[in-house]
Amino acid sequence: xxxxxxxxxxxxxxxxxxxxxxxxxxxxxxxxxxxxxxxxxxxxxxxxxxxxxxxxxxxxxxxxxxxxxxxxxxxxxxxxxxxxxxxxxxxxxxxxxxxxxxxxxxxxxxxxxxxxxxxxxxxxxxxxxxxxxxxxxxxxxxxxxxxxxxxxxxxxxxxxxxxxxxxxxxxxxxxxxxxxxxxxxxxxxxxxxxxxxxxxxxxxxxxxxxxxxxxxxxxxxxxxxxxxxxxxxxxxxxxxxxxxxxxxxxxxxxxxxxxxxxxxxxxxxxxxxxx
Numbered sequence: 001x002x003x004x005x006x007x008x009x010x011x012x013x014x015x016x017x018x019x020x021x022x023x024x025x026x027x028x029x030x031x032x033x034x035x036x037x038x039x040x041x042x043x044x045x046x047x048x049x050x051x052x053x054x055x056x057x058x059x060x061x062x063x064x065x066x067x068x069x070x071x072x073x074x075x076x077x078x079x080x081x082x083x084x085x086x087x088x089x090x091x092x093x094x095x096x097x098x099x100x101x102x103x104x105x106x107x108x109x110x111x112x113x114x115x116x117x118x119x120x121x122x123x124x125x126x127x128x129x130x131x132x133x134x135x136x137x138x139x140x141x142x143x144x145x146x147x148x149x150x151x152x153x154x155x156x157x158x159x160x161x162x163x164x165x166x167x168x169x170x171x172x173x174x175x176x177x178x179x180x181x182x183x184x185x186x187x188x189x190x191x192x193x194x195x196x197x198x199x200x201x202x203x204x205x206x207x208x209x210x211x212x213x214x215x216x217x218x219x220x221x222x223x224x225x226x227x228x229x230x231x232x233x234x235x236x237x238x239x240x241x242x243x244x245x246x247x248x249x250x251x252x253x254x255x256x257x258x259x260x261x262x263x264x265x266x267x268x269x270x271x272x273x274x275x
Contacts, residue, residue, distance in 0.1 A: 029250075036244035043239050058244035067227055067245065073217075074224040075252070077138055078206040081145040085202045086195055088146070089153030094183060096154070097161040098169075119148060120211050127215050137221045144212055149202040156201075160194030161187065196260035204253050224249050 030050075035043060037054035122144075130140045164187060172182045188195075210225040217223065227249075231242040 032243050032246050032250075035239060036247050038240055040238065040240055058240040059248075062241050062245055062248075065230070067230075067248075069220070070222055070224045070227045071248070073138060073221055074207055077141055077145065077213075077223055078203050078252075081142045081149070081206045082199055082202045084142070084146045085149045085153050086199055089150055089198065090157055090188075090191065090195070092150070092154045093157035093161055094187065096158050098166075119209065122148075123211050123215050126212065130216060136216060137218065141213060141216050141221075141223070144216065145202075145206045145209070149205055153198045153202060156198050157191065157194050160191055164190050200257050200260045203256055207249075207253055 031048070034050050034052075036058055037056070038052060039055055039057070042052055126144060130136055135143065168186050169179075169182050172186055173179075177185065207223075208225060209223075213223045214226050217226070227245055228242060231238045231245065
């Protein structure tokens with residue numbers, strides 16, 4: 001083995017591993033997209049192929065039904081719960097990082113433990129409580145998602161705020177900048193990578209969660225995860241329409257992830273926080 005090959009072998013192994021992981025993720029997505037353009041007969045033909053006569057009937061059929069209503073509900077729940085979680089989580093994380101009080105460190109790390117509780121365990125208690133107080137529909141679902149996502153958001157943003165030098169705020173205070181202005185002018189711009197990461201996590205949970213959305217909503221307030229059940233009928237599963245729905249459901253999180261990922265990469269590569 002030559003010295004040059006020995007030096008390049010780890011890099012080649014990393015590239016091969018990255019390509020393998022990419023294929024594991026991309027191939028199922030490609031199959032889903034291809035199947036969404038097939039008729040039921042083409043789907044059940046012997047052998048899978050990417051070469052066929054495509055059709056838009058599956059997309060046309062689902063868009064003519066109740067699917068668009070579910071899309072609107074999911075957008076409302078996802079956007080509102082994400083914004084509320086980021087606003088509350090940012091303030092809580094800042095308080096934990098900058099204010100001194102008993103049990104501050106323990107509280108900062110214990111918040112993450114709350115996120116380990118499975119939503120299915122909370123489904124029945126939340127259902128009875130929400131029924132008793134009359135908080136059902138999209139409003140109740142938004143409150144639940146904010147509560148579920150706050151622990152992780154606080155923990156994540158707490159770590160980002162801890163990396164911001166306190167000297168920046170002290171220098172601003174000397175120049176007459178108050179605590180509120182310092183938070184909005186100094187801290188928030190430096191928190192863009194953390195806010196992007198927390199926003200991705202929160203939005204994807206609110207967009208994809210099924211158990212709580214099925215229990216806390218009714219026929220008119222269902223979200224997109226419940227829409228997949230529309231294609232499971234007594235006569236069988238309409239795979240073409242199911243895959244078309246899957247493609248449409250996957251598009252908004254992908255767009256949001258790519259947009260937010262640019263913020264994360266920009267923040268990490270530009271050295272937003274410099275000592």
